Amino acid sequence: MLGIDDPQIWLAYVLCVFSAIGCIIYGALKWNDGEEEEEC
Template identity: 70%
Template sequence: MLGIDDPYIWIAYILCFISAIGCMIYGAIKWNDGLDDEDVE
């Protein structure tokens, strides 16, 4: 996979991308969640 034999390495390589994309999806879905929280005074 991707020119890498050891699965423990290519899994990490792919997980880097998946987790970063996961962060983006989470942020996009929750974009306006929590807007109704208390303001600073």
């Protein structure tokens, strides 16, 4: 996969990309989370 034979490496590569995308999705979904929360 991806020109890389060892699954331990392409898995790391894919996980890096997915976790970065995951962060974008998480941040977008939670954008207005906790609206009423305290501001100090």
